[in-house]
Amino acid sequence: MSIRNPKQALYEQFAIVAKALGHPLRLEMIEHLAQGARSVEALAAKLGQPVANISQHLQALRRAGIVAAERDGKFVRYALADESVLTAVASVRAVAERHVAEVDRIVRSYFETRDDMRPVSRNELQALMRDGLVTLIDVRPPDEFALGHVPGAINVPLGEVKAWSHSADTSREVVAYCRGPWCVMSFEAVAALRSLGHSARRLEDGMPEWKAAGLPVEMAA
Amino acid sequence: MSIRNPKQALYEQFAIVAKALGHPLRLEMIEHLAQGARSVEALAAKLGQPVANISQHLQALRRAGIVAAERDGKFVRYALADESVLTAVASVRAVAERHVAEVDRIVRSYFETRDDMRPVSRNELQALMRDGLVTLIDVRPPDEFALGHVPGAINVPLGEVKAWSHSADTSREVVAYCRGPWCVMSFEAVAALRSLGHSARRLEDGMPEWKAAGLPVEMAA
DNA sequence: CTGTCATTCAATCATTCCATTGAATGACGA
DNA sequence: TCGTCATTCAATGGAATGATTGAATGACAG
Numbered sequence: 001m002s003i004r005n006p007k008q009a010l011y012e013q014f015a016i017v018a019k020a021l022g023h024p025l026r027l028e029m030i031e032h033l034a035q036g037a038r039s040v041e042a043l044a045a046k047l048g049q050p051v052a053n054i055s056q057h058l059q060a061l062r063r064a065g066i067v068a069a070e071r072d073g074k075f076v077r078y079a080l081a082d083e084s085v086l087t088a089v090a091s092v093r094a095v096a097e098r099h100v101a102e103v104d105r106i107v108r109s110y111f112e113t114r115d116d117m118r119p120v121s122r123n124e125l126q127a128l129m130r131d132g133l134v135t136l137i138d139v140r141p142p143d144e145f146a147l148g149h150v151p152g153a154i155n156v157p158l159g160e161v162k163a164w165s166h167s168a169d170t171s172r173e174v175v176a177y178c179r180g181p182w183c184v185m186s187f188e189a190v191a192a193l194r195s196l197g198h199s200a201r202r203l204e205d206g207m208p209e210w211k212a213a214g215l216p217v218e219m220a221a
Numbered sequence: 222m223s224i225r226n227p228k229q230a231l232y233e234q235f236a237i238v239a240k241a242l243g244h245p246l247r248l249e250m251i252e253h254l255a256q257g258a259r260s261v262e263a264l265a266a267k268l269g270q271p272v273a274n275i276s277q278h279l280q281a282l283r284r285a286g287i288v289a290a291e292r293d294g295k296f297v298r299y300a301l302a303d304e305s306v307l308t309a310v311a312s313v314r315a316v317a318e319r320h321v322a323e324v325d326r327i328v329r330s331y332f333e334t335r336d337d338m339r340p341v342s343r344n345e346l347q348a349l350m351r352d353g354l355v356t357l358i359d360v361r362p363p364d365e366f367a368l369g370h371v372p373g374a375i376n377v378p379l380g381e382v383k384a385w386s387h388s389a390d391t392s393r394e395v396v397a398y399c400r401g402p403w404c405v406m407s408f409e410a411v412a413a414l415r416s417l418g419h420s421a422r423r424l425e426d427g428m429p430e431w432k433a434a435g436l437p438v439e440m441a442a
Numbered sequence: 443c444t445g446t447c448a449t450t451c452a453a454t455c456a457t458t459c460c461a462t463t464g465a466a467t468g469a470c471g472a
Numbered sequence: 473t474c475g476t477c478a479t480t481c482a483a484t485g486g487a488a489t490g491a492t493t494g495a496a497t498g499a500c501a502g
Contacts, residue, residue: 005405006327006331006332006405007249007403007404007405008245008249009327009331010324010327010328010403011245011246011248011249012245013317013321013323013324013327014245014248014310014313014314014317014324015242015243015244015245015247015248016243016317016321017313017316017317017321018239018240018242018243018248018313019239019240019243019244019489020243021236021239021242021243021313022236022237022239022240022241022242022243023236023240023489023490024229024232024233024235024236025232025490026236027232027235027236027239028228028229028232039448039449040448040449040450041447041448041449049491050491050492050493051448051449051450052449052450052451052491052492052493052494053490053491053492055448055449055450055451056450056451056490056491057490059450060489064316064317064320064321065316065317065319065320065321066316066320071498071499073448073499073500074446074447074448074449074498074499074500075448075449076448076449076450081316081319081320082319082320084312084315084316084319085316087312087315088309088312088313088315088316089235090312091305091308091309091311091312091313092235092238092239092242092309092312092313093235094305094308094309095238095285095286095287095302095305095306095309096234096235096237096238096285096286098286098302098303098305099285099286099287099289099302099303100234100237100238100285100286101286102234103231103234103235106227106230106231106234107231110227110230111227182228182231183228184226184227184228240459244459244460246460260478260479261478261479261480262477262478262479270461271461271462271463272478272479272480273461273462273463273464273479273480273481274460274461274462276478276479276480276481277460277461277480277481278460280480281459292468292469294469294470294478295468295469295470295476295477295478295479296478296479297478297479297480
């Protein structure tokens with residue numbers, strides 16, 4: 001593994017980063033870390049994985065400069081190194097969306113009505129919110145909501161959408177968002193609301209992208 | 222390997238793309254394909270690798286939707302699927318440049334004078350060329366130059382830089398470019414020219430980025 | 443100092459990846 | 473139709489990766 005020449009040495013380093021992104025579980029970890037910093041244990045719980053496994057994957061991500069670790073008493077809090085990570089994940093996703101037939105197949109079979117659900121863009125949402133025309137719900141778990149959400153959003157975790165909808169005004173359109181562009185929860189929330197007679201749409205992507213776009217973020221009281 | 226749920230299925234697909242980028246040789250292949258479409262054999266020759274090896278890596282890239290294959294008589298010509306691939310590689314590179322200490326170390330030890338070599342931006346180059354203030358040289362091999370180059374550039378392959386410099390006007394600044402931001406050839410060309418008394422700088426990146434930026438490209442006659 | 447708890451390390455096994463070799467395929471030209 | 477040549481396939485061995493287990497580390501509380 002001697003360094004042959006600078007170009008190959010550099011490509012080896014770039015490959016380490018790409019390789020670190022090349023595992024489904026690590027991509028899911030990044031999605032969760034994009035909501036906010038987490039301890040190893042908390043992340044493991046979110047993903048339903050053994051702690052040791054998550055720890056090892058976190059170290060792979062750290063070697064690649066994708067996440068940063070910070071000791072906090074007994075805990076070690078991991079967070080994304082910076083927004084460039086989200087950009088990288090998004091661009092990998094873009095390649096897959098354009099060229100991998102399997103992605104299209106999955107989207108069609110699971111999100112059949114996706115085209116019906118014309119997503120709401122961030123700009124559009126801002127206008128709708130300003131004019132008070134829609135109810136915005138954040139369908140992520142409360143802890144993620146607490147770490148930052150779109151101003152004016154109500155936290156309605158996915159499991160409570162049905163109950164919530166009974167107390168909501170059916171004539172008012174609902175916009176739902178969650179962790180990111182392919183986070184399933186907002187798809188399901190919209191589907192549930194529609195089956196209950198609501199008018200509902202998704203935000204085009206999730207909290208991390210909203211934040212990365214420099215838009216205001218509200219923290220829990 | 223059954224499909225558990227749509228989210229995991231999607232992440233598996235995204236991981237395939239990232240994994241395909243996670244090998245130094247494949248990254249180098251992408252750099253070459255970014256110069257123009259190539260047959261398997263031609264690419265293998267460029268990289269000094271056995272044809273079968275390159276063929277297998279190309280298939281991994283094709284499965285990931287990164288390259289596209291097209292039969293051309295006896296040959297199969299491979300090309301990048303589209304510009305989104307360059308974006309993805311660039312964003313992976315950006316993560317590495319920001320956060321992988323090793324990248325910094327390599328850059329320092331091999332390109333020590335890098336800071337001295339303030340690169341010329343594309344906009345700056347266009348202004349300089351318009352005013353006729355600099356000589357622009359393309360230090361890639363002639364076949365790559367033929368597939369597209371910056372208008373007004375002279376093809377001076379790296380090996381011929383020294384000879385060429387004797388016939389060139391020493392008082393005129395030279396700008397060199399090659400395959401991309403980390404292509405070694407332009408670094409070396411600039412170093413050689415400076416040691417021969419020329420004033421020389423690099424273009425900030427290479428041909429593929431120039432083209433991707435929508436700037437004009439000139440083909441060989 | 444000791445116990446507790448979050449995290450990391452070390453070792454194992456199964457799986458996948460990678461390079462190499464030589465044979466098979468597929469298209470062209472004679 | 474046959475030979476040639478570019479490419480792909482199949483099989484091999486060696487290396488790296490990933491999940492699991494249990495032990496080791498490191499920091500805090502008492």
